[in-house]
Amino acid sequence: MLQPLHRLCRGHTRYLSTSLATPQSFRKWYQQLWTTKRTNLPPYNHFTQVGDPVLRDKAAEVPADYVNSKEIHAIIDQMVNVLRKYDCVGIAAPQIGVSLRIIAMEFKQGIKKDLSEATYKARQMSELPLTVMINPQLAVTDYTKHKHPEGCMSVRGFSAEVERYAAVKLTGLNREGSATELELSGWNARIAQHEMEHLDGKLYTDHMDRSTFMCTCWETVNTKSGRVEIPFYK
Numbered sequence: 001m002l003q004p005l006h007r008l009c010r011g012h013t014r015y016l017s018t019s020l021a022t023p024q025s026f027r028k029w030y031q032q033l034w035t036t037k038r039t040n041l042p043p044y045n046h047f048t049q050v051g052d053p054v055l056r057d058k059a060a061e062v063p064a065d066y067v068n069s070k071e072i073h074a075i076i077d078q079m080v081n082v083l084r085k086y087d088c089v090g091i092a093a094p095q096i097g098v099s100l101r102i103i104a105m106e107f108k109q110g111i112k113k114d115l116s117e118a119t120y121k122a123r124q125m126s127e128l129p130l131t132v133m134i135n136p137q138l139a140v141t142d143y144t145k146h147k148h149p150e151g152c153m154s155v156r157g158f159s160a161e162v163e164r165y166a167a168v169k170l171t172g173l174n175r176e177g178s179a180t181e182l183e184l185s186g187w188n189a190r191i192a193q194h195e196m197e198h199l200d201g202k203l204y205t206d207h208m209d210r211s212t213f214m215c216t217c218w219e220t221v222n223t224k225s226g227r228v229e230i231p232f233y234k
């Protein structure tokens, strides 16, 4: 028998609680104020942030019976929706609160206009059509390491230089559940390595060059006398 999918997802219902030692009626009334059910459950429409335990869990494999199910399709659709809404290049299911081994990547040509030609070249960036991988496995095919600045939507507002392997091979299942493999190099190999780490509860900050860790808007903080906000929504 299939296990209900919600048991695979991290969707605990949490309650705010109070332990007032007061007469029953007052206590009941008071508790009622604080025991409102949390209604915003995964898959979220935003990125989970560092500190959320879901980003530190080892994500579970999607069971064979669920690959190509409407439940998994709904999670993937939400991942792609969030990926595109925030204009980023990769997303892992734990980043929308779902502890399952699914990643999505997309590097659009349009990103080029926001970068200098030199940067685009140095980082070995190239277009990558939307790629979804369920239960992906990564094998390094070129152990040369390259160090470049990297950020993460789950560590919003910061970046640091991170060493990554030059080329990798990803194998896994696509959205429809067919076996698929993909050879990636340069920046796209970096995206794959970053997203794969999310599935094992790791973040780039675990192995970044700590001396390069920075707030991405530190200069604006100075010019605007500190009046800068980093939004966690879009």
Ligand SMILES: [Zn+2]
Binding pocket: 151, 152, 153, 154, 194, 198
């Ligand atoms: Zn990330």
